[in-house]
Amino acid sequence: MPVVRVSLKQRYVLLCLTVGGLIVYPLTRHPSEVSRNTHMEGLRANSSQFTLEGKPFRILGGSIHYFRVPRAYWEDRLLKMKACGLNTLTTYVPWNLHEPERRKFNFKDQLDLEGYLQLAASLGLWVILRPGPYICAEWDLGGLPSWLLRDENMKLRTIYPGFTQAVNSFFDQVITRVAPYQYSQGGPVIAVQVENEYGSYAKDPQYMSFIKEALLSRGITELLLTSDNQDGLKLGGVKGVLEAINFQKLNLNGITYLDEIQPQKPKMVMEFWSGWFDLWGDLHHQFPADDMVAVVAEILRSGMSVNLYMFHGGTNFGFMNGAFAIGTSAPKPMVTSYDYDAPLSEAGDYTTKYHLLRNLFSRYNTEPLPEVPSVQERRAHQPVVIQQHLSLWDSLHLTDKPLKSERPVNMERLPINNNNGQSYGYTLYETTITSGGILNSKNNIRDRALVFVDRHFIGVLDYKTLELALLDGKGQRSLSLLVENCGRVNYGKTLDEQQKGIVGDIELNKRPLRDFVIHSLEMKPGFVNRLQSSGVWKSMRQKLSCPGFYQARLYVNGPPRDTFIRLPGWNKGVVFINGQNLGRYWSIGPQQTLYLPSPWLHKGTNQVIVFEEQEADGKIQFASGPDYGMTVDVQ
The missing domain is CATH 2.60.120.260 (Galactose-binding domain-like)
Known part of the structure; x- marks a missing residue:
């Protein structure tokens, strides 16, 4: 059967595999063109294919977390996503950042979730929102705020009253903000995830129903879905919610199981793991590009929708990294970088994976893909010398x-x-x-x-x-x-x-x-500012003392550019630039550099403070690219 051509005015298309060849279906309007007065249907899962506005629709998605990317770079990263041929952005919502203290909420600046949704819509991207309350994400406590643990009887991710009351208070804030950005209200949000991988936890059979109702009662009207690995599918579902699967290597058994429990429903890989995370003292994980793209191609050939986790990983700035533990084993903390070996690197560079995926996804778009945006310039500054220290x-x-x-x-x-x-x-x-x-x-x-x-x-x-x-x-x-x-x-x-x-x-x-x-x-900004301006710093001629703080100045002559900090001769600690916590470093690796984005620098003098636990060097070095250490293929 020949390809049926559609008008170039259609923004998005779906290629459905049929006997005899590929058929190109017109999809829907651009997300920014959806009217609040529209009577068109949103995303539906009533047949073997998704539909949007009543037309067949395939989700070509990618995950980019606004809280892992400097706000000044949100648009750059989303434009690069669109240029790769993706039509849908997925993001988690980190409860711990939005409610750092009970009933003290923050949705401003770097945490402007509404601004992120507006930006996605303006760039022509649909959104699948994953508001938690638990998000995993290799993020501290899976995004749950630590003040929950003040309750000695706390039972997280259950209907324990101390937890549900806190969830309800948080959802009162976050869902109220995002509900107006749903498709039915003229916004880009076409689906919302109910919790995250609950089948792997499954401590309370009533919990998922509670979360579903918490979303519905606050005005969520779009398609609801869940996300689980194969083992979790049997316990993570909830009535009336579409189940989606997570994997890296093609999981035919899991796909078959989805068919069995959801006959004549669309199938989606909600998390196709494009790479993997790294642990301190381990090696840097890589998933070979050809192997990765081969799995994505097979997912698409089978008619499924896909979301790349991650499309762009970003960075665990500050103290936000999670930790990994199996059973009763001691937890091993994640590194600061969340590069994830994703198609778009930690600093927003195009990788081999990006170019291969762009070639693949171009076949699933009727219009030519946008030109790829230019890459951010880099600069390897000359080493800066430590000028003062303070124990x-x-x-x-x-x-x-x-x-x-x-x-x-x-x-x-x-x-x-x-x-x-x-x-x-x-x-x-x-x-x-x-x-x-x-x-x-x-x-x-x-x-x-x-x-x-x-x-x-x-x-x-x-x-x-x-x-x-x-x-x-x-x-x-x-x-x-x-x-x-x-x-x-x-x-x-x-x-x-x-x-x-x-x-x-x-x-x-x-x-x-x-x-x-x-x-x-805690080394919050207030403390770092007091430290910076205090008059008790000692010159480097006096005996160094660890643990301690070390201060230097980086002079930038000209517009700031992205760079990477290198700390050979140092042991373990944290780096602050102009009061901004870049994250942890540790000589045991694998990560050997810290990403310093240009929006956090300014022309002229920049304040650098290093907190070092045990062994300080006299200078701080810079590089134009990252060093994530020795590599190992993901098993």
Whole structure:
């Protein structure tokens, strides 16, 4: 059968595989052309193909998370998505960023979700919204706010009242904002996901019905769908909601199962994993481009819809990375980069995958694809020399008032942030000892503690090292434990157990330590600003002290360009540029550079502050491209 040609005025098309050849179907109007007064049908799943406005429609989607991309680059990334031949944007909504403290909401600037939806519509992209409340996403606690864990009886992702009340409060805010951007209201949102991969969790058979009703009761009228891997499909569904599958290697058994439970319904790979995430101390994962594109081609040949997770990964800026754990194994934190080996790199570069996919998707569009936008320019600055330093101990007066407590108190239960506790960063626990001996963490360190006696480094306690020997000394001595939240587990059945800091007793010679002074070191912008402007910095001629802060100035002559920070000779810490937390670095790799986007620089002098835990170098280096370390193919 020959190809039936349609008017070039049609913006989107679908190629359906039929006996004898390919048929090109006209799809729908441009998302920006949808009228609020339209009576046309939105996305429907009433037959073996999706329909939109009553016409066959195939979702060619890709995930880009607004919270992982500097706002100044949103348009650049979405234009590159459109130029690749995709018609649909998918994004999660991170509850922990939008409600950092209970009933204190933020939807501004980098978190302007409505602005992101408006931008997608203006560029001609439909949207599938994934509002959670749990999102996984290799994000701290799967996007759930840590203040939920202040409740000792909390049962996350269930209908436990303490959780449902918090979800309802959050949905009152977020769903109210996004409902006007639904297709039926003239907006780009054509579908909404009900929770995320619940079949892999499945702790409460009533939970998914609760989330579905929470969406419907707040005005969601578009198509609802779920997303699960094959094992989760059997437990993650909810009546009246389309189930979609997640995989990387072609999963024929899962596709067959979808046919069995949803006969004569459209099939969609909601998450086709274009790459994979990386863990500290591991290797950088790659999914060969030819292998990846071959699977996408087969998905399309079979008539299915697809969403590339990720199309563009971006970055886990700040302390937002999650952690990975299987069963009872110790969690391993994710790296700062979320490059994901995606078609569009962490810095927005085109990859081999991008070009191969563009060639493939061009066959599923009647009109020529837009020209690809130009790539951002790069600059490898000359190394900058550290000019001043400040020990951690000398910075404590810039933090909030410390807590005195007989016993250790975990981060989340600290009486700070309007009694919402501490969410991220470091916590310093100090007490007094009168002898040496064996210090035993009793596996109550979450996740990693630097141990000091009289502020001299002794060693590290973590999931593997539970004991340290302390030498005897005269009189009273101070014992300090600087504990880092390395990232909460984002997937699995241990979400309720992700309290950080010191979560129980620490023993010296089998006796629990008591009488602590506890300092919160969240390193929020306010603290970094106070640090930057304080007059207590010391020159580099004075003895360096770790852990500590190191200050340098980067002078940019001309328009700022993207760059990458390299820290050879440093060990582990965090980098701040003009007060912006770029994320963690760690010499164990695999990641060896930090992405510094140009919108966070300005012409002239830029302030650089490095918090280093153990070993500082005298300079900071730059590169024009990333170094993600030694690679390994995704298994």
